[in-house]
Amino acid sequence: MFHLWEKFINNEELNTSIVREPIYESWVRCKICRIDPFSITGPKLSPGDLNLLLRDNAGLLQVATPMMEDLYQFIKGSRFVIILADREGYILKTLANSAIKGYLTRCNVIPGAYFSERYMGTNAIGTALYIDTPIQVRGEEHYLKIFHSWTGSAAPIHSPEGDIIGCLCIAGPADETHIHNLGMIVSTVNSIEKQFLIKNTIKELQELNSGLLDTLALVLDLKDNYTANHSFNVMNYSNQLAEKLNLSPEQKKELRYAALLHDIGKIGIPDSILNKPSRLTDSEYEFIKQHPVTGAKLLKKARFSPAIIAAVRHHHEYFDGRGYPDQITYKDIPLYARIITIADSFDAMTTYRVYRPPMTKEEAKEEIWLCRRKQFDPELAEIFLTCV
Ligand SMILES: [Fe+2]
Incomplete structure (x- = not known):
C-alpha cells in the first residue's frame, strides 16, 4: 500500500482500482486542498474555546460517555484509543491507557484537535464525517504519513432528525486492528442514537x-x-x-x-x-x-x-x-x-x-x-x- 500512497503523493501514474474508492476519492480531495502529507497542519482550540465546545456538546457527551466507557473495558491496557469528535471533527474526549497518552499528544490526538479531512487528510473521523458513512482507514491509506502505523474505525452519530451531531472512533496500531473494530463502533453508535431517540420521546411525552x-x-x-x-x-x-x-x-x-x-x-x-x-x-x-x-x-x-x-x-x-x-x-x-x-x-x-x-x-x-x-x-x- 505504501508504494501506492507514495506514487499518489508524487503525482505518478497509479492503478486506481487497487485503492479502495472512498480512500482514493479522499486522497484526491486532500490533494485539491494542498494538504502537506508530511506534517500535522490541523488547528487546535485554545483551552477557552475547548470549554465552549464541550459546553455546546454537553448533550452528546452525556449520552456518549457511558457507552464509550463500556467500550473502553474491552480495550483497557491495549494501545487503542476511543475518540469522540463533534460534528465538525473537533476531538471532544479520548479514552486511552495512560501509557500511550504521550504518543497521542505527539500525534495531536487530544481534545480540541481538529480532525477534519480538510486539515488532517484522509482519516477515519474526518472521512467518516465527510462521506457520512462508517469507515475503517487502514495504515497507509491515511494521507498524513504520521498516521501510517495507525488504523482508525469511525462512524458518524446522527440525531433523531438525521443530522450529524458527532463521530465515534477507535484507533490503534495498524497491525493489531481487525475489521471487527468497525463493527464495535457502529454498534456503539447505534446505541447512542437510540438513546437520543428515547430522550426525545420522553421529552415529547x-x-x-x-x-x-x-x-x-x-x-x-x-x-x-x-x-x-x-x-x-x-x-x-x-x-x-x-x-x-x-x-x-x-x-x-x-x-x-x-x-x-x-x-x-x-x-x-x-x-x-x-x-x-x-x-x-x-x-x-x-x-x-x-x-x-x-x-x-x-x-x-x-x-x-x-x-x-x-x-x-x-x-x-x-x-x-x-x-x-x-x-x-x-x-x-x-x-x-x-x-x-x-x-x-x-x-x-x-x-x-x-x-x-x-x-x-x-x-x-x-x-x-x-x-x-x-x-x-x-x-x-x-x-x-x-x-x-
Ligand atoms: Fe381546595
Whole structure:
C-alpha cells in the first residue's frame, strides 16, 4: 500500500482500482486542498474555546460517555484509543491507557484537535464525517504519513432528525486492528442514537403530559365561576416559595403538578353547590370538604407520585390540626401541602369573590401573618411574605 500512497503523493501514474474508492476519492480531495502529507497542519482550540465546545456538546457527551466507557473495558491496557469528535471533527474526549497518552499528544490526538479531512487528510473521523458513512482507514491509506502505523474505525452519530451531531472512533496500531473494530463502533453508535431517540420521546411525552395537565386545570377554573386562573396562580405562588426554599428540580416539578391540580376534586361537585351565591348549608359544605379526598383518588388512578397525591389530599389541613380531611398537624402535613395552602389562601384573598371585594396584597399579607402557627406553617409563611 505504501508504494501506492507514495506514487499518489508524487503525482505518478497509479492503478486506481487497487485503492479502495472512498480512500482514493479522499486522497484526491486532500490533494485539491494542498494538504502537506508530511506534517500535522490541523488547528487546535485554545483551552477557552475547548470549554465552549464541550459546553455546546454537553448533550452528546452525556449520552456518549457511558457507552464509550463500556467500550473502553474491552480495550483497557491495549494501545487503542476511543475518540469522540463533534460534528465538525473537533476531538471532544479520548479514552486511552495512560501509557500511550504521550504518543497521542505527539500525534495531536487530544481534545480540541481538529480532525477534519480538510486539515488532517484522509482519516477515519474526518472521512467518516465527510462521506457520512462508517469507515475503517487502514495504515497507509491515511494521507498524513504520521498516521501510517495507525488504523482508525469511525462512524458518524446522527440525531433523531438525521443530522450529524458527532463521530465515534477507535484507533490503534495498524497491525493489531481487525475489521471487527468497525463493527464495535457502529454498534456503539447505534446505541447512542437510540438513546437520543428515547430522550426525545420522553421529552415529547412530558410536553404532552404537561399540556394535558394545563388543560385539566383550565377546565376546572372554567367550571368554578369565581376562580378563573386560580390553579395557575397557586402554581406560580408555590413556585416562588419553592425557589426561596431551594427545592430540587424534581421537587419543584412535583410541587408544580400538585399546585396546578390541588382542587381537581372539585370537578365532581355540582355547579349548583360550587357556584352558589348564597350561604352553603352544612351538608353542602361537608360535600365541598370532600374535594381533597376526591382529588387524591383521581390522581392515584392517574398514577401520579405519592408525594403529589398526598399534597392534594392535605392542602386544607391547618398547622394546628383544625383543618380537613385528616386533622393532621405541624410537620406531619406534607411540605408541598403546607406550601400550597399558603399560596391557595393568598390567591383566594386577593381575587374577586361574589360575596366580597378582593383584599389588597398588603391586607392579605397581614392575614397570612396573623394566621401563621394556626393555619399556616410559620416558617413557610414568613418566607412567603418576603416573596409576594
Ligand atoms: Fe381546595
